[in-house]
Amino acid sequence: MTEQADLHLEIAGAMAEVAASLQAPMELEETLTVITRVAAETIPGIVEASISITTKEGRIETLAPTGPRVTRADHLQYELGEGPCLDAALEEPVVAVNDLANDPRWPDFGPKAAALGFGSQVAFQFRAAPHVRGALNLYAQEPDSIDQDSIHLGSMFAGQIAVAMGWARQDRTLTEALATRNTIGQAVGIVMERYQLDSDRAFSFLTRLSQTSNTKLNVIAAALVEQANEASKHQQ
Template sequence: MAEFEFAVPTSADTFARLAVELHDAPGVEETVDAVVQFALQALNCTYAGVALHSRGSRANIVAVTDPIVADIFERQISTANGPLVVALRDRTTILIRDTKVDDRWPEWAAKVAELGVRSVLDVPLAIGNGAGPSVGVLGLYSPDADAFGQDDEAIAHILARHASIAVASARHEETMAQAVDARKLVGQAMGILMERFDVDGDRAFAILKRYSQDTNTKLRDVAQRLVDTRKLPH
């Protein structure tokens, strides 16, 4: 996990060094870990977390600095209601100055206040300026009422922009790596079929594809089964 110790946490040099840290992170998990740790030092917050959204699925909690954040996130994700949900859907920043008096999500706010959180700042992580769901949300929390000022919001937006680009890049690299692994796996499975049944590559691929369609199983999973067991699915 990355650690940041800067004398002036809001300087341009700080964000430049953060960008390097995010670029060097090996995956999405490490990337968002660096983001939330930086948020604790650069912003007036006690807790921080990141929830990411994938198309066709609900948001996932991927990094928190305290179990309280996971609780706050889960209460919203499970009910599809709360500032995090709105930030994701509308790509808009949500500021709650005091959970004890804010009336936009009264039931949720009351439970969050019981956890000892008074101020909430949810900033969307998004790529581009167009409409559509955002990549995720950076959630910032403080036990103090009215903890986040204009400077905090400005810094949070800069951090969110860095995080958005880094997360998108990490996701793309992971997807590419998975695609390469899948091609290698299918190639190994084809080699087994070619040797066992004395067929050419086109025929071997057709066999894998047929089993994939007949069993409603991903081609990669059919190949994995064949490589692991030397048998095709029934």
């Protein structure tokens, strides 16, 4: 088996672990801790992860950090009023930096983050009902560690955070949550068959369709499943 195939298997297993945590009746804090831990362990180059969440009072707090170093890096951004996680939580969908020490966008935070041992960082904005906004923060030890694979995988973990927080905030029942996951699973299967894609690419197809159309993933999944069911009825 090739190194790339091994990596795909590892990531698939990691995503399965996170998906299982979303199905089980876990506390929100425990679920978020699973997501950040698995993201840091499986995304190539990433060594630490955390979640920045905005509060009703206008403050930003860190949730589920993988270690004290990443907590310090987050808090530096809050104290200085600059940094990738702030920009992602408040403004930009994705903020990536491959040379923290020298990036002119954050002249105060960058060198301090480098002094903590971080060379690169990427942050992903997420939104969860009702009116919850924040960012998944991924830190790499070396400069130039953020590539398209990092961004693609990180966005999937950010989506899982939004799902987890959305379920918790809306107080959905486990049955409703599982029904949503089952619908998305069916939609992935439909896309795999229709376009001859593997499961990762099929899920990526759905998430990109969701982002470009500004439509929730579960709404797109439900529409695809309904369309497939209607087509099946006409063929009978």
